[in-house]
Amino acid sequence: MTNKDTDTNSAPERKRGSGVKMVYDLLRDEILDLVLPPGCPIDEVQLAERFKMSRTPIREALVRLAGEGLIATLPNRSTMVSNIDFLNLHTFFDALVLMYRVTTRLAAEHHRPEDLEVIRARQAEFAAAVQAQDALAMIATNAAFHSAIAEAGRNPYFIGLFKRLLDEGRRILRLYYQSYDDRLPQRFVDEHEDMIAVIAARDAEAADRLARTHAEQIVQQIQKLFARNDRLEIAL
Amino acid sequence: MTNKDTDTNSAPERKRGSGVKMVYDLLRDEILDLVLPPGCPIDEVQLAERFKMSRTPIREALVRLAGEGLIATLPNRSTMVSNIDFLNLHTFFDALVLMYRVTTRLAAEHHRPEDLEVIRARQAEFAAAVQAQDALAMIATNAAFHSAIAEAGRNPYFIGLFKRLLDEGRRILRLYYQSYDDRLPQRFVDEHEDMIAVIAARDAEAADRLARTHAEQIVQQIQKLFARNDRLEIAL
DNA sequence: TGTATTTTATTTGTCGACAGAAATTATCCT
DNA sequence: AGGATAATTTCTGTCGACAAATAAAATACA
Numbered sequence: 101m102t103n104k105d106t107d108t109n110s111a112p113e114r115k116r117g118s119g120v121k122m123v124y125d126l127l128r129d130e131i132l133d134l135v136l137p138p139g140c141p142i143d144e145v146q147l148a149e150r151f152k153m154s155r156t157p158i159r160e161a162l163v164r165l166a167g168e169g170l171i172a173t174l175p176n177r178s179t180m181v182s183n184i185d186f187l188n189l190h191t192f193f194d195a196l197v198l199m200y201r202v203t204t205r206l207a208a209e210h211h212r213p214e215d216l217e218v219i220r221a222r223q224a225e226f227a228a229a230v231q232a233q234d235a236l237a238m239i240a241t242n243a244a245f246h247s248a249i250a251e252a253g254r255n256p257y258f259i260g261l262f263k264r265l266l267d268e269g270r271r272i273l274r275l276y277y278q279s280y281d282d283r284l285p286q287r288f289v290d291e292h293e294d295m296i297a298v299i300a301a302r303d304a305e306a307a308d309r310l311a312r313t314h315a316e317q318i319v320q321q322i323q324k325l326f327a328r329n330d331r332l333e334i335a336l
Numbered sequence: 337m338t339n340k341d342t343d344t345n346s347a348p349e350r351k352r353g354s355g356v357k358m359v360y361d362l363l364r365d366e367i368l369d370l371v372l373p374p375g376c377p378i379d380e381v382q383l384a385e386r387f388k389m390s391r392t393p394i395r396e397a398l399v400r401l402a403g404e405g406l407i408a409t410l411p412n413r414s415t416m417v418s419n420i421d422f423l424n425l426h427t428f429f430d431a432l433v434l435m436y437r438v439t440t441r442l443a444a445e446h447h448r449p450e451d452l453e454v455i456r457a458r459q460a461e462f463a464a465a466v467q468a469q470d471a472l473a474m475i476a477t478n479a480a481f482h483s484a485i486a487e488a489g490r491n492p493y494f495i496g497l498f499k500r501l502l503d504e505g506r507r508i509l510r511l512y513y514q515s516y517d518d519r520l521p522q523r524f525v526d527e528h529e530d531m532i533a534v535i536a537a538r539d540a541e542a543a544d545r546l547a548r549t550h551a552e553q554i555v556q557q558i559q560k561l562f563a564r565n566d567r568l569e570i571a572l
Numbered sequence: 573t574g575t576a577t578t579t580t581a582t583t584t585g586t587c588g589a590c591a592g593a594a595a596t597t598a599t600c601c602t
Numbered sequence: 603a604g605g606a607t608a609a610t611t612t613c614t615g616t617c618g619a620c621a622a623a624t625a626a627a628a629t630a631c632a
Contacts, residue, residue: 116412116591116592116593116614116615116616117411117412117593117614117615119615119616120615143583144583144584145583145584153616153617154615154616154617155584155617155618156392156615156616156617157615157616157617159396159584159585160395160396160399160615163396163399163400163403164399164403167399167400167403167404168403175353175584175585175623176352176353176583176584176585176622176623176624177583177584177623177624177625178583178584178624178625179584188490188492191490191491191492191493191494192493194442194491194494195491195493195494198434198438202434206430254424254427255427255430255431256424256427257427257428257431257497257500257501258430258431260497261493261496261497264493265493352584352585352586352621352622352623353584353585353623355585355586356585379613380613380614381612381613381614389586389587390585390586390587390588391587391588391614392585392586392587393585393586393587395614395615396585409614411593411614411615412592412593412594412613412614412615413593413594413595413613413614414594414595414613414614415614573632574631574632575630575631575632576629576630576631576632577628577629577630577631578627578628578629578630579626579627579628579629580626580627580628581624581625581626581627582623582624582625582626583622583623583624583625584621584622584623584624585620585621585622585623586619586620586621586622587618587619587620587621588617588618588619588620589616589617589618589619590615590616590617590618591614591615591616591617592613592614592615592616593612593613593614593615594611594612594613594614595610595611595612595613596609596610596611596612597608597609597610597611598607598608598609598610599606599607599608599609600605600606600607600608601604601605601606601607602603602604602605602606
C-alpha cells in the first residue's frame with residue numbers, strides 16, 4: 101500500500117486554480133450522465149477525501165453547480181442532485197424548440213466560414229454515432245452539433261440558455277434511451293444536412309422553418325418514449 | 337468611536353446562513369445601480385472587514401455573482417465588475433425583444449386570476465414613477481412589471497433569461513438616463529395597459545404583437561440615447 | 573406500549589492562518 | 603542611465619478546525 105508520494109510530506113501535485121474546475125467538470129458530467137441520479141445526496145466530506153483536497157474548493161464547485169440549477173441545497177442540511185420536473189416538461193419543450201429555431205436562424209445570418217467547418221465536423225460525429233447505433237453517443241454528438249450552430253449565431257444570451265437546455269435534455273434522455281430500435285436517427289442525420297445547407301445559403305427563413313420541424317420531431321420522439329414508459333411505471 | 341458591541345467579545349448578531357445572501361443581494365444591487373461601476377475592482381479583504389465577516393462567505397457570494405456574469409475574475413488576480421459589451425449590444429436587443437414577446441404570449445396563455453392583480457399593481461407603480469418623472473424608479477418599476485408578466489407565463493427557463501436581461505438593461509440604462517425630457521414614458525404606460533388587456537383576454541397573438549412593438553419602441557429609445565451620447569463621447 | 577424530551581451524532585457554515593502567484597518596487601550589472 | 607534581475611508586497615486559493623443547526627438515537631414518562 102505504498103503511495104507514490106513517499107517523500108517528506110504531502111505532495112499536492114496540482115496547479116493552484118485547477119482543483120475547483122476539475123471537481124466542477126467531473127461532478128457536472130456525473131450528474132448529466134446520471135452516474136449521480138436525481139435526488140442523490142451530495143456529501144462534502146466524502147467528496148473532499150475522494151479528491152484529496154479540502155472542503156473549500158469542493159464547496160465552491162457545488163455553489164457553481166447550484167447556480168446552474170444542477171444541484172439543490174437545503175439550508176444547513178443536505179444538498180442533493182436536482183430532480184427533474186416531469187410535471188412541467190412542456191416548459192422545457194417550449195424553450196427547447198424556440199432556442200433551436202432562434203440559434204439556427206442567427207447562425208444563417210451571422211456565421212463565418214470557419215463556423216461551417218466546425219458544424220460539419222460535429223455532424224460527421226453525429227452520423228458516426230448513428231451508424232454505430234450508439235444511443236448515448238447520439239445524444240452527446242447531437243447536442244454538440246446544435247451547440248456549434250448556436251455558437252455560429254454569436255448571441256451569448258441564447259447560447260447560454262440553449263446549452264443549459266441541451267444539458268437538461270441530456271439528463272432526461274439518459275433516463276429513457278437504452279437502445280435504438282427504429283429508423284428515426286437516420287432522418288435526423290438528413291435533416292441536419294438540410295440545416296447546414298440553408299445556413300450556408302444564409303436563408304434565415306428556411307433555417308427557422310427547418311429548425312422548427314426538426315425540434316418538434318425530437319420533442320415528439322421524447323414524448324413517445326415517455327408515453328411508452330409511463331404505462332410501465334404506473335404499475336409500480 | 338465606541339462600537340455598539342462593547343461587551344466581552346465579538347457578537348455575530350446574525351443568523352447562520354444569512355451572511356452570504358446579505359452580501360450577495362447588496363453587491364448585486366450596487367452593481368446594477370452602478371454604485372460599483374463596470375471595471376471596478378473587488379477586494380475580498382476590504383469586503384470582509386466592511387461586512388465584519390470572514391472571507392469565506394464573501395467568496396461564496398462572489399462565486400454566485402460570477403455565475404450570473406455580473407463580475408469577472410481573472411485567475412489568481414483581481415476580480416472586477418463585468419464590463420458592458422457595447423460593441424455587441426445588438427445581441428442584447430435581440431434577446432430582449434424575443435423574451436418580451438415570448439413571456440407576454442405565455443402570460444396570455446397561462447396566467448391565473450391572481451397573476452393579473454400582481455401585474456396591475458406593478459403597472460400602477462410604473463405609472464406613479466412616470467407621474468413623478470423619476471427616471472430611476474421608471475427603470476426599476478418597468479422591469480418589475482415585465483417580470484411579473486413573465487412569472488405569469490410560468491416558464492422558468494424564459495423567466496431566468498428574461499430577468500437576467502432586465503438586470504443588464506437596468507445597468508445599461510443607468511449609464512444614460514439622468515432625466516426624462518420627452519413624452520415617451522406616457523406612451524409606455526398606455527402600451528402597458530393594452531398589454532394587460534390582451535393578456536386578460538387570453539389573446540396570445542395580440543400579446544405577441546403588442547409586446548414586439550413595445551419592445552422595439554424601447555430599444556429604439558435606448559439607441560437614440562446612445563447616438564446622442566456617442567457624439568459627445570467621441571470628443572474625448 | 574406509545575409519545576414527549578433529552579442526548580448524541582452528523583453535516584454544514586464560518587473562521588483565522590498559511591502558502592502560492594502575479595504585480596510592484598528595489599537593486600544590480602553593463 | 604537603461605534594462606534585466608531580485609526582493610517585496612499584495613491578494614487570492616487552500617487548508618484544518620471550531621461552532622451552530624438539524625436529524626437520529628436514546629431515554630424518560632404516562
